[in-house]
Amino acid sequence: MPDRKVGAALVVGGGIAGMQAALDLAESGIKVYLVDKSPVIGGAMAQLDKTFPTNDCAMCTLAPRMVDCGRHINIEKLTYSEVIGIQGTPGRFQAQIRKKARSIDPDKCTGCEECTQNCLVRYKVYPPAEVTEPELSPEDRLKVEDIINLHRGKEAPLIGVLQDINDEFRYLPAPILRYVSRDLNIPLAHILKVCTFYSLFSLKPRGKHLITVCQGTTCFVRGVERIMEELEKALGIKPGEVTEDGKFSLETVRCIGCCALAPCIRIDQDVHAKVRPARVRDVLTRY
Numbered sequence: 238m239p240d241r242k243v244g245a246a247l248v249v250g251g252g253i254a255g256m257q258a259a260l261d262l263a264e265s266g267i268k269v270y271l272v273d274k275s276p277v278i279g280g281a282m283a284q285l286d287k288t289f290p291t292n293d294c295a296m297c298t299l300a301p302r303m304v305d306c307g308r309h310i311n312i313e314k315l316t317y318s319e320v321i322g323i324q325g326t327p328g329r330f331q332a333q334i335r336k337k338a339r340s341i342d343p344d345k346c347t348g349c350e351e352c353t354q355n356c357l358v359r360y361k362v363y364p365p366a367e368v369t370e371p372e373l374s375p376e377d378r379l380k381v382e383d384i385i386n387l388h389r390g391k392e393a394p395l396i397g398v399l400q401d402i403n404d405e406f407r408y409l410p411a412p413i414l415r416y417v418s419r420d421l422n423i424p425l426a427h428i429l430k431v432c433t434f435y436s437l438f439s440l441k442p443r444g445k446h447l448i449t450v451c452q453g454t455t456c457f458v459r460g461v462e463r464i465m466e467e468l469e470k471a472l473g474i475k476p477g478e479v480t481e482d483g484k485f486s487l488e489t490v491r492c493i494g495c496c497a498l499a500p501c502i503r504i505d506q507d508v509h510a511k512v513r514p515a516r517v518r519d520v521l522t523r524y
Contacts, residue, residue: 244268247332249320252280256302263311271306272315272334279303371412371419380405381413385420395423395431399438408439436490444479444486446524448472448504453492455499460514464500465489467517484524 244267248259251273259269271278282288285295306312315334322333341352353359373381384401388394398417403409409432418425432438450465465476472480472487479486495501498510502520509520 245270247272247320247330249273250280251275251278251306251314251316253282253299253302255280256306259312260302260305260309263309267311269312270315270332271312272318272320274317274319276317276339278306278314278316371415373412373416377406377410377413378416381416382420385417394421395428399428399432403438407443407445408441411440441477442479442483445484446505447486447488448502449488449490449493450476451491451493451495451499451501451503452489453496453499455496456493456501459500461500463514464502464512464517467514468502468521471518471521485521 246262246267247270248255248262249272251271255271255273256278259271263269273280279299282295282299287293288295288298306314315336317339318334318336320332321335323330324333325331381402384398384405385394387401388397391397395417398421399409402413402417406413414428414432415425417423418428432440448468450468451461468487469475472485474480474485474487476487476489490503493501493503493508495508495510498508500512502509502512504520504524512520
């Protein structure tokens with residue numbers, strides 16, 4: 238008797254064509270093994286912006302199929318794998334597939350890329366440097382300890398700690414960041430990534446009052462450059478600097494979110510709308 242045919246299919250390649258073929262087969266009730274040599278499905282189309290000749294968004298076409306392939310009960314994805322041999326007869330093939338080691342647990346992966354940044358194969362690992370006790374004055378140490386204790390019971394205390402330190406000292410001093418790293422057992426590199434990502438934080442001293450000038454399109458069209466020139470004359474500083482008395486810092490931002498009230502500047506948490514160059518000095522005297 239001839240061998241009984243197997244109700245399963247093997248699709249090689251997880252690009253747009255492979256995903257559509259897998260979906261069509263899976264919708265027919267056939268078990269599908271979708272094999273791709275890359276760590277994820279999507280193929281070259283995931284690297285495109287538009288498609289020819291319709292000029293459609295590539296990701297808009299690709300994303301629904303990726304989601305359907307990921308959820309379909311009849312599709313088993315074998316990514317980071319290669320077909321190294323096929324044998325058998327039509328209707329009853331046996332495929333030999335080599336699945337490469339990922340060195341991670343896929344069930345626990347969140348896509349944070351920490352493993353990539355700390356890969357022992359790509360990067361040479363140096364012995365940890367000797368960690369010295371951060372030099373803090375007794376007053377500063379007490380303030381920092383109070384802030385850390387205020388947030389210690391929270392699940393993710395880092396942002397709250399940095400916000401309070403930034404408010405207390407008007408910037409994030411390097412010794413204090415090292416102290417936070419030691420106390421919360423968070424790598425200093427991770428803390429610095431957070432500090433440099435958010436414009437709220439500063440690694441350089443700021444003045445008592447932070448002046449933020451909106452550089453958005455609407456404010457630019459309505460003459461924010463003249464307001465900036467007037468601020469520079471009145472304060473005697475350039476963007477990114479602090480006045481000699483430590484009262485004011487001058488910075489720029491892409492958008493404040495008040496386009497209807499342009500041109501705008503923000504001093505601390507106060508937004509001043511429809512500012513004119515002649516009014517700049519009057520606004521400053523309030524602070």
